[in-house]
Amino acid sequence: MEESILIGKVYMDCPLCDKKHDVEERKRLTSITIKGDKVFYEERFFCCVNVDEEENEFETGAMANENLMNARNAYRVLHGLLTSEEIVGIRESYGLSQVDLARLLGWGEATISRYESKAIQDEAYDTMLRMIKDNPLVALELLKKNEDKFSETKRKYVRSKIVDKLDSYGKEYLTRQALEAEYANFDKINDFNGYIMLDTDKIEAMVSYIAEGISNLFKVKLMKMLWYADALSFKRRGVSMTGMVYRHESMGALPIGHYSLMNLENLNVREEESNNYDLMLHVYPSEGMDYSILTDEDRTILDDVIKKFKNYKAKDIIEYMHREIAYTKTKAGEIIPFSLAKEIRNF
Incomplete structure (x- = not known):
């Protein structure tokens, strides 16, 4: 475990010494094992200078949630999965609520909420999210497939958001497709592409x-x-x-x-x-x-x-x-x- 770094001080009621005073807010790089993999992440915590060093650390509920989220995102990065922030970004790029996006994908209504806050998605769910991130046309097809999950008013609203995304992103997507199509014969890394796939x-x-x-x-x-x-x-x-x-x-x-x-x-x-x-x-x-x-x-x-x-x-x-x-x-x-x-x- 690395040495902690002082971020600042917060005047608060300290739960360790039962006094109101400036408590140090600190951070450090630490590790945890998730699903058998050791991952490193940034942890934030408070320190009380009025108690013994071995027992002077504590964290608030918000801190504990943030630290756990950092650890889970470190696991996601290790396995090439979208982080919680990236999932939020996909949803917000379409202007949808968590429930709307879950219904669009044909998932349980609480699924997106869980992925944005605590649960780690599996590879199949991650692939679905990446598909709509990279191609609004896929989102439009999913809306047709799952339209029965929306009221008519909500379905029109969700469709309008997808069309807005197509208007702002569609041209770029199509021009990228045109460029990438010309590299169909170079789908493996080799001496011709410098051992890197087209980026x-x-x-x-x-x-x-x-x-x-x-x-x-x-x-x-x-x-x-x-x-x-x-x-x-x-x-x-x-x-x-x-x-x-x-x-x-x-x-x-x-x-x-x-x-x-x-x-x-x-x-x-x-x-x-x-x-x-x-x-x-x-x-x-x-x-x-x-x-x-x-x-x-x-x-x-x-x-x-x-x-x-x-x-x-x-x-x-x-x-x-x-x-x-x-x-x-x-x-x-x-x-x-x-x-x-x-x-x-x-x-």
């Missing part, structure tokens, strides 16, 4: 992050910078960042599905006219983009790529890429393996 969330965050670092960013330059970010990641860590597969093209490395990529709804891409009256795709940072998916290592790699190519024009970075071993040792139309990509020149 659309990370791609969107990377594109916006690069656009924040480079104000005059257009599609051609972006594609090369994504390849260099993946290649540099593979060189340093043995895996790429995005899981994208790149082909040898006349303008350098181009990811499979690059047209679909540029259509992702969460990207801020605008068609603009060049000095030659050609239409070009200008990439801007996406307002409100969540960068938490990028690790510190990811950001360091992206920062290095941005620093290297920030002042390069598109033709400059293309010419630079043409001299890479990964390009000279592959032919037009061939996939560029990451075993060659890791041979990029030093930054």
